[in-house]
Amino acid sequence: MFEVGLIHYILLSTALFCIGLLSVIISKHLIRVLIGVEFMLNAVNINLIAFSNYLDLAKLDGNLLALFVMAIGVCELALGLAILILIFRRTQSVNADEQNSFRG
C-alpha cells in the first residue's frame, strides 16, 4: 500500500518552489512573476505544515503559523499588484526587462 509520508510533502513543496522560481526567473510578464512568487510562498507553507504535522503532534504552533503566512501572503500580493498598476501607468508596459529606471 502506498504510504504518504513526510518525504512526499517535502518533494511536493520543493517541486512547487522550483516551478515558482522558474516562473520568476524566466517570465517577462510582471504578473507571471507575481504568480511565481505566490507559488514559492505556498510551497514554503506546505513545507511548514508538513513538518508541523509530523514532528510536533501535540501543539498546533506550525498550523497557526501557516495561517499567518497566508494572511501575509495576501497582503504582499495586494501590495505587489498595486505597485504593478503604478508601474503600468507610468511606463505603459508590464515587461520586467524594460523596468530599468533604477539602474545607475
Next chain:
Amino acid sequence: MESILQNIWIVAILPLWVFLLIIFGQIYIERMDRKISMYLTAGVTLVGLIFSLVALSYCISNPTSTIEENALWLSVGNLKFSIGYLIDELSSMMLCVVCSVSLLIQVYSHSYMEKDDCYHRFFAYLAFFNFAMLGLVLSSNLFQTYIFWELVGVASYLLIGFWYKKNASAKAAQKAFIVNRIGDFGLLLGTMAFLYLSYNFWFYEADVLLGFSSLKPAAEVALVSTSSLGFLAVGFLMFLGPVAKSAQFPLHIWLPDAMEGPTPISALIHAATMVAAGVFLIARLYPIFILSPQLMHIIAYTGAITAVLGATVALVQYDIKKALAYSTISQLGFMFLAMGVGAYSAGLFHLMTHAYFKALLFLCAGAVIHSLSDQQDMRYMGGLRKKMPIVAYTYLVGALSMGGVFLSGFSSKEEILSGILASGNMFLFCVALLTSGLSAFYIFRTYFMVFEGQYRGSCDIHKVSKFMSVPLIILAIPSAIFGAIFAHGFKNFISFGYYSENNFVFLPIISIIIAIFSVWLASIFYWDKKKIIDPELVKIPFRFLYKFFVEKWFIEIFYEKIVCKIYKKAAYLLSKFDRLVIDKAIDLSAKSGFAVGQMLNLIQKKSIGVYVLTSVILLVILSAFIISMLN
C-alpha cells in the same frame, strides 16, 4: 615698572593686532582718513619703544639678571615646546634698536607712500614685520626663534614684492625667499641635530626645550656626545641660517636684488634690522659656536670674504641703492668677522651703530630718489646739496659715520679692529683695514656723485616734505654721537666671557688716517671741484679688475650658468621619474579599481531574472556550506 617688564610680550603682540586691524578694517579706515593706518602702526611702535627703554634701563641697573617666562605650547610625547620671552642685555638692546629705527621709518614712509594706491597694505606689512622681528628678538628658545625667523622671511618676501606688478620686483622677492630657504633649512637641520645630541640634558635638567638661558651646559653635553667633526657639522648647519639671512658670501646674492622694494623697506629690513638678525642669532648661539674653534674660523673667514666682496663691488655701482646694498653686505661681513674672532661685544656694537647710520643713508637716498621722480642712477644726479640741504648734510653725517671718520662708525670699527688684533690674526686684520678704507672710499664716492658738483639729470626736483626730513634729522643724532657715548659702556654691558683688552695706542690713529686718506682719494676722483684724475682713465689699466667687480666676482654668473643649470637638469630628471614611475604606479592602482568595477558591472547589466537566479544560487551555496559546517 614691574608690570611693564612682566608684560613685555605686548611689544610683539600689538603690531600683530594692528596688522589684523588694518587688513580687515581697510574699508572703514579709507572712509575716515588714510593716515589712521600710519598713526596706528607708529603708535604701537612708540609703545614698544617705551617698553623697550624700560627693559633696557632694567638691564642696565641690574647687570647679569634676566627676566624669563615660558608657557607650555605643545607637547608631543616627550618633547615639550614652550613659548615665552627672555629679557637680557642682548634682547633689550635689540628691542630698542628695532623699535626706534622702525618708528622713524614708519613716519618717513607716510610721505614716501602717500600717493601709492596700496598705502594700507604697506603699513599692514610693516606692522607684520615688526611683529615678526620683535618676536624673534624676544623669543626664549630656539624653536620659537625659528618660527619667527621664518615669519621675518615672509615679511621680507611680501615687502620686496610690494609692487608685485613689476616683473623685477616679483622675481627679486622669489629670489630672496628661495635663497633664504637654503639657510633656513640648514638652521632647522642644525637645530634638530643639536637637540638630538643634547637631548638627555634637556630632558633631565631643563624645563624649557632649547632655551637660550641654558644653552651653555647643553652645548657642552653635545660636544661630549659626538666627535669634534660632528659637532662642527651641527654648528655649521646652524650657521647657514645667519649666512642666508645676513647675506653672507655664498648666499649674498638676494640682497642687492631686494632693493626693488620701496626704499623705506630697504632701510628698515634690508639694512638696519632684519639682516642684522643673523648677527643676533650668532650672538644667541655663541655658547655653541665658541666650543668649536674651526667653526669660529669659518665664521671669521666668511665675514672677511663678504666684507671684501661687498666693498669692492660697491666701488663700481652706479645705482645708489645697489651701492648702499653692497655696503650693507660688506658691513655685515665686518660684524661676522668680529663675531668669528671672538670680539663679541664689538660685533654687536657695530650692529647697533650700523643700524642707525645705514638706515639714515638709505632714507636720504630714498628722499633723493623720491624727489627726482624715481631716478636711481647716480650719473644723473649731482649738485643736490643746494636743492635739498637737510638731506645732504644728514647724508654727510651718515657717510662720515659709515666711513669711520670720527663719528659712531669710527668707534665701532675701531672696536672690531682692536678685537681682531687681539686675536692675533694679522691676515684678517689687514683685510679688515683694507675693507674699512674701501668703505670710506665708496661711501664718499656716492656722496660726491649725488650731492656735489653740477646737476647732470634732466627731470625736475621736487621738494622734500617735513615727514621725510624730520626722521632724517633725528636719525642723524644717534649716527653721530652713539659711538662716543657708548664705546666704553657697551663692552661692560654686553659681553661674553673673556674680553681681551688691547692697548695698541696707534690703532685709532692708523684707522683714522686710512679713512681720511680714502675720503681724499674719493674726492680727487669724484668731486668736480677738486677733480684731478678722471675715474674713466683709471678703468683702462685695471680693466680686468674692473670687469671682475662689475660682474660681482662672477658669482651670479656662476650660479646662473652652473648651479641653476645642474639644478634644472636634476629637476627635469626628477620630474621625469615622477611622471614615469610614481604617476604610473598611482594610475595602475586607479585602473585596477576601475577594472573591478567593470567586472561587477557585467553582473548588474542583466535582467531581473538573472539577479534572482544569482541570489538563489548563492543562497544554495551558502546553506550547503552552513550545513556542512554543522555536520
